[in-house]
Amino acid sequence: MSLIRYATLSFAAALLLSAAPASAGLFGKDKSKEATTTGPTTNLKAASQTDTWKPASKADIESVLRADALTQSTFFTTQFEHDPTNVQIGLYLSNALRALGRYAEAADTAHRVLLFAPDNHDLLIAAGRAHIADNNAFFAIDPLEHAIELKPKDWQAYSLLGVAYDQTKRPEEAQTTWAKALALAPNNPMVLTNMAMSKVTRGDFAGAEPLLRTAVTQPGATLQVRQNLALVLGLQGKMPEAEQLLRRDMPPEQADAALAWLQQAITVHTAPVANPAPARSWDSVKASGS
Numbered sequence: 001m002s003l004i005r006y007a008t009l010s011f012a013a014a015l016l017l018s019a020a021p022a023s024a025g026l027f028g029k030d031k032s033k034e035a036t037t038t039g040p041t042t043n044l045k046a047a048s049q050t051d052t053w054k055p056a057s058k059a060d061i062e063s064v065l066r067a068d069a070l071t072q073s074t075f076f077t078t079q080f081e082h083d084p085t086n087v088q089i090g091l092y093l094s095n096a097l098r099a100l101g102r103y104a105e106a107a108d109t110a111h112r113v114l115l116f117a118p119d120n121h122d123l124l125i126a127a128g129r130a131h132i133a134d135n136n137a138f139f140a141i142d143p144l145e146h147a148i149e150l151k152p153k154d155w156q157a158y159s160l161l162g163v164a165y166d167q168t169k170r171p172e173e174a175q176t177t178w179a180k181a182l183a184l185a186p187n188n189p190m191v192l193t194n195m196a197m198s199k200v201t202r203g204d205f206a207g208a209e210p211l212l213r214t215a216v217t218q219p220g221a222t223l224q225v226r227q228n229l230a231l232v233l234g235l236q237g238k239m240p241e242a243e244q245l246l247r248r249d250m251p252p253e254q255a256d257a258a259l260a261w262l263q264q265a266i267t268v269h270t271a272p273v274a275n276p277a278p279a280r281s282w283d284s285v286k287a288s289g290s
Contacts, residue, residue, distance in 0.1 A: 053082055056089075065092070069099035080109070087117045094126045103134035114143075121150050121157075128160050137167035155185035159194055166198045174198060189215040193225050196232070205236050223249055234262035 056064075056079055064075045076093035083089065090113030097106035107130035110123050117123060124147035131140035144161040151157065158181035166174035175198070181191045192215035196208035212229040215221055226245050234242035242262060246255040 055079065055083065055086075061092070069096050072096035073100055073102075084112060085116045087113055087120055087123065091120075091122055091126055094123070094130060098126070098130050098133060103130050106130035107134060107136075107139070110143075119146075119150055121147050121154070124150070125157060125160065128157075128164065132160065132163055132167065135167075137164040140164040141168070153184055155181040155188060155191065158184065159188070159191045162191075163194055166194075166201075171198060171202075187214055187218050189218040189221040189225050192218075193228060197228065200228075200232060200235075205232050208232050209236070230258075231262070234259075235265060237266055239263070 056075070064072055067075075072092065073096040076089055076096055079089045080086065080093050090109055094106045094109040094113075097103075097109060107127055110127035110130060114120065114123050114127065124143040128140040128144040128147065131137060131143075141161065141164045144157055144164060147154065147157040148161065158177050162174045162177040162181065165171070165177055175195065178191055178195045182188060185191065192211045196211035196215070199205075199208040199211070209229070209232050212225065212232055215225045216229055226249055230242040230245040233239075233245070239259070239262065243255070243259055246258050250258065
């Protein structure tokens with residue numbers, strides 16, 4: 001697979017995601033002995049904790065949703081541990097974990113809740129997003145196809161399914177699926193960007209350019225869309241326009257570094273990337289919502 005797909009990551013330092021710390025293990029004491037010696041006291045403590053815990057109020061949840069992803073993850077993990085059948089809490093937790101870059105955990109959480117709500121459209125989307133972001137797009141196809149069955153007029157599901165098809169080397173099906181997404185949401189910048197980056201992957205910079213030019217003019221177009229356009233322009237040698245876009249969105253030092261990188265990429269006819277993370281180059285995967 002071409003490395004150009006991943007170019008946007010090294011292209012903009014502002015897009016880098018920090019890794020989440022590993023979870024601590026539970027190995028150590030002999031729990032069976034501890035339970036034998038503490039017996040009734042331990043049980044009373046557990047019962048007391050269960051009795052005092054209460055589900056979060058609507059106001060609490062709304063407040064947490066305005067916080068950062070780490071705060072959300074901590075809060076919703078506690079809620080989910082007490083009630084793993086709560087569909088909405090499970091969805092919030094999956095989204096928070098994905099925002100932290102803990103993609104496998106996000107997918108696992110979504111699937112755990114899908115056991116109780118197999119036809120929940122939002123959870124199916126969350127599972128698909130997490131699998132794509134975890135570079136396991138094959139496992140995103142089934143939940144996303146099911147999401148489309150449930151809501152055949154949801155452009156977002158088609159857009160994500162197109163990404164999954166493209167990452168599993170089914171480019172024709174990807175383009176057909178994105179065309180369906182555009183029929184439902186004409187000129188949607190996320191869909192156009194996905195189509196464009198698929199072409200970039202195959203070295204078709206000229207084909208990607210008009211898609212990205214249309215995307216950047218649409219309401220809701222993100223910083224990443226403009227940076228992708230700058231990337232495509234630069235790789236075609238259209239450096240003045242690429243520089244104009246970069247200096248609009250980046251501090252001078254970052255813009256200088258990006259321009260130097262582009263110049264090098266043109267010179268050696270390649271786009272080297274450190275620590276590539278495939279799914280993060282897809283705008284619809286990065287987006288937290290619709």
